[in-house]
Amino acid sequence: MTNRLKIERAIQDLTQEALAERIGVSRQTINSIEKGRYVPSTVLALKLSAEFGKPVNELFFLEKSDSN
């Protein structure tokens, strides 16, 4: 799964630390999600979606490798 988190964060001029604080996770978690090392839960994805004011499917995208 890929995501546009880094781009959206840049648009809103937010640091990883600030975003992490807003949604109640660690900076490492935001970093891991951005790098695709961690796939967030539905709850966390919805929190991010609310934070950026965009639907979840405009933030996260499935890849070919996710099909099986």
Add this chain to the structure above:
Amino acid sequence: MKKIIEYDRRLFRRLRKFHLPHSWKKVGLTIAIAAFVLMLVKRFVDEPEWVKPLLANIMLIGLLIISISKEKVEDEMMASIRAQSYGIAFVSGVIYAIVQPYVNFGVAWLLGSENPNTDMSYFQVLVFMLIVQLLFFKQFKRACL
């Protein structure tokens, strides 16, 4: 009946989220290291028989405290990493308990020992599982950074 089921649900939810505060990590580390050092010192000092199992249990308690202490920020990624490390520790602990007596037997046979020690103490297995859990948890955390 519904009340009992609801009580069970609440209890399990609380148990699932149970962790000691982050500051307890240092307490656990101190206990485990102190017990380990005393176990080493005990080898050179004549102590009563009951001291060895007592120190072993204290060391296990120290490692357990480290294992169940929260991280600075305990979020869902930490919970996921923690669950993975417990899974690996459980499977490797079972494999260790099965394989280790045969390894002991093989080594004893190679060395020509007549009475190979193939016993497996609970301390060996538990300390192995706790150390594997802590190492994998640390490694997974590092891999996510």
